[in-house]
Amino acid sequence: MSAADRARLTTRAALASVAVALLLLGLKVWAALATGSVAMLGSLADTALDVIASLVTLFGVRVAAQPADREHRFGHGKAEALAALVQVGIISVSALGIAWRAIQRLIAGAETANAEDGIIVSVIALVATGFLIAYQRMVIRRTGSVAIRTDNVHYQSDVLLNLSVIAALVLDQYVGLTGADPVFGVGIALWLLWGAWRASLHAVDQLMDKEWPDDKRMRFLAVASARPEAKGIHDLRTRSSGAHDFAQFHIWIDPTMTVREAHDIVDAIEADLAREFPGVEVIIHVDPEGQVDNPGNPLLETDETREPIPE
Structure with missing residues (x-):
């Protein structure tokens, strides 16, 4: 794949992410106001930060697509890893805020309302997110973009998040399990933190110039x-x-x-x-043949420790 084709695919994937995030943001603002659900509020906060994260991804892939220049002779590829780390920070802040709000509501014993509105919005979010994830995976297979991969990990967690919102509303209003909504909110926050940790590993590996597998x-x-x-x-x-x-x-x-x-x-x-x-x-x-440069340096292997030649 040429650099131009890769740049076009990653840019389209980033733009699709921004568009989906903006659509879901509007829907979840209405649903959060209608239901008063902390799980829905957490989903709203996550989507609001999705917009920022997707914009960061868009910026990162566009910078990474620029060719090498006088100041960056190895190219701009690490812009994607930097964008991924910014996303990780955003996800982590979102998760901590959700957990704090959920604990407050659990202590106060607040209840939800209008579960149908929240469930409908969550189902729409599931469908839109599913299409976005499938498209991003195609782009990742063809480009290997670390920024799009991190964005994809985040949206995968959104699937669980929206399912959790549905479960929380059903248990809270239809089953009568008071407190289910904030408990699910804490679970969502923990899942987001785990996803942020996993997403950070690949970006850090690139920034630290980790060896190939x-x-x-x-x-x-x-x-x-x-x-x-x-x-x-x-x-x-x-x-x-x-x-x-x-x-x-x-x-x-x-x-x-x-x-x-x-x-x-x-x-x-x-x-x-x-x-x-x-x-x-x-x-x-x-x-x-036989020359050993700087034998005191462990990175410059001696005759006994040089790289093995596969048979």
Whole structure:
């Protein structure tokens, strides 16, 4: 997928998120006023912050789509991770506010009203959110966007949130279980906090330049070392920035080769990697066979601890 296609898809997904959030915000304002439900109030607060989070996502994916420039030579991909962390903060604040309001109503013993209005709005929210989640998942599969992934996690929690609102209203008004509404409100808050924690992990990994998963590293090594001229590979370093992957490593070459011959081998290895890992930016440093750079540095593996070459 080209950078332009990726930018178009992520922008459309972010705009769809903003549109759904605005629609649900209007509906839930009316439902919260009509029912007095703390669960619905919590759902309203979450949707209001959804609008802000979706706008942050839109901003993040647009910035991340910008090409590399003089000040950002590795591109702007980490803007997506930053946008994701902003969303996590918004979700966490929303959850704490919901929990506080629910505890207050539980102590006061407040009751709800007009359950039908709240249930209808929650069903509409479920349908709209379901369509949005399905669309976002398609975009995530095609682009790998961390910002859209975080937004998707949040909307997945919204499904449970709306189901909880329906259950709370039914139990409170039709079954007669007083206190069910605020109890569900606390449960919703805890679920949102758990979702925020899970969503933050991937964003933090990107910002901290975490290595690729082991299986991906091993596949990369297998391709990089496939040519017989590659006598050994060490100091493989990998990272991701948005949807962009980066890899660099040292390779041992026969020291009797000319510069031109070594250059041609590196070009061939880069072509092999480009076919198997399209879009990955690769930097290869050539060492004469047996050369160990700075052996005191544990990141620059010695002859005994260098990266294994898969069979």
